[in-house]
Amino acid sequence: MELRTWCAALCAGMVGLVACGGDSGTNEDSGSPGAGNGGSQGQGGDIFGSGTGSFGQGGGSFGNGVSGSTGGTGGSGANSAGCEHVDVVFALDNSSSMDEEKQSMREIVFPAFAQALLDISGIQDFRAAVIDACPLPANFHTRGAAGECSFQSGQAWMDSSSNDLTGEFQCAADLYVDDVECSGNNDDEQPASAVAAALEPPFSQEQNAGFSRENALLVVVVITDEDEQPVPRQEPQAIHDRLVAVKGDAKNVVFLGIGGKTDCEGAYGDADEADNLQRLVDTFAADGRGFFWDLCQGRLEDGLTNALTAIEEACEEFVPVVN
Template sequence: MARCPKEKEYSMDLRAWCAALCAGMMGLAGCGGDPGSGQDIGSPGASGGGFTGGGASGQGGDTFGGQGGGILGAGVGGANGGIGSHGEGSTGCEHIDVVFAVDNSRSMHEEKEALRGIVFPAFAQALLDIEGLTDFRAAVLDACPLPANFHARGASTEDCSFQSGKPWMDSSSTDITGEFGCAADIYSGDAQCSGEDDDEQPVSAIAASLEAPFSTGDNAGFLRQDALLVVVAITDEDEQPVPSQPPQALHDRIVAAKGDARNVVFLGIGGRSACEGAYGSAEQANTLQAIADTFTADERGFFWDLCEGRLEDGLTNALTAIRGACTEFVPVPN
């Protein structure tokens, strides 16, 4: 496990951040929109070092390397600029299923604080603001795949009281941000991992959650045939599959749940290098980056550098990819 995290007070006015987020979304219609213009809200900075996907990040760039775009827009040169509304021959998506797996080791204290207080609630609101989206549902689990049941409680509470009545959150909830905050207090009291690095398998945990026996047990009914699947794996170490599996095998397990790689968006959040970053120490996440790379052929795989901090940027910038995937989504028949 990563040692001696550097303490850092993580502070942000959530209301102000949400206001900036909403401002960045003004003028966008449908899944995707006209290229953005003006200031880059929450960009990775001059080095462009935070978020990478189908193209390298440029100076002051958006998710896909364009310049001058907002956090949800595609600036000049951005690969996904001007997607517009659903194209001919594509049904588009109206539903999104999101699965988060978070490393729950002690070195993740700062990251979990940020997720609970700022990132998850703001991400939920940003999803609700996507035009054309009817609903979303979201599930959370820790990074131990035994068991890979979605969590309906947090570490400090017996029950998150999801209004869905299921072990996942539904956008119809009147307290969706509160539910996200509760779930971000990651519970792993039922984990059967030893704690010797086998509890740091967020991608393996996601894959297992979408397979039998978990997909036919407590998680049954979560995945919808007509929904885009978004998976987010977060760790300050690296994916360490037990037993060992190559990145492509983990890719294939997740895609098998949807039948088509184009209907999956993958976001890995970890250290691009070993560092003492905004949330303390992080190890280089080579395997997690390699897994993200397996999704890039369809422009569905992305990696956010934990060393850069600002987890909220990693998740909100991923919305650009989600919007793009929505325009191309076509349900795969059973």
């Protein structure tokens, strides 16, 4: 199914999602949509609905107005404000208990996310990479359980210019893990640490070389039904610092953590309390760049609104840091 069709289907099921807003933090409401002037098909200009927002009058991702002109600005040169490019890394826990979450990511969340990114004023393109929750090895996935994904980019990541972007993501997110060196004894439950390793040497200079762009906002989306359990042990602040070091400025990184707020039997099955993941989100929330979505609440597509709001704000403030 084409991406626009997916977005239309998602829109129809997201009644009540309107202008994005809310406070950042580590509860299920952080960054959730605020009250707006209409439903998901409204005439106004925020990401999912209607009302007056930073896009101006009309033109939100799921609205049907005319795009405004007050989104991201500039951003192609050093020391210019605004971003035109986004690099996204999805880290997915590959536990068997995650099957429903991964299916939702492949079939609902990513297609809508991809379209909504390009609907943010000022963003010209994005790259998307997939990794599992084991940092050994921390190479991006270029094949799925069914075989090679053959990205049109010819790289270890997907490019928004692909005419089969959804199909490529569905292939890679059906994780192939026969090459992992983790034992499976909780050392494969460290998605944020795996992203950090993927963006650091040696992987950033070898298998994943060229992915991270100086003039691009970095967006990290991690999902687990257990908790971030780095091996060897690291505090959340240390993982935060590793990710920020890639971009040189904390405001150039958006982090969305999806996990259990408490131990629960949720919409997707059992989830453990993700205490470390929530603490990691807090380190990014201090700069308005961290959001947590409670897996126990289900509806991963709702967590999407948190990331989109943060990405829009981060793009408006983005300043490339040239190393």
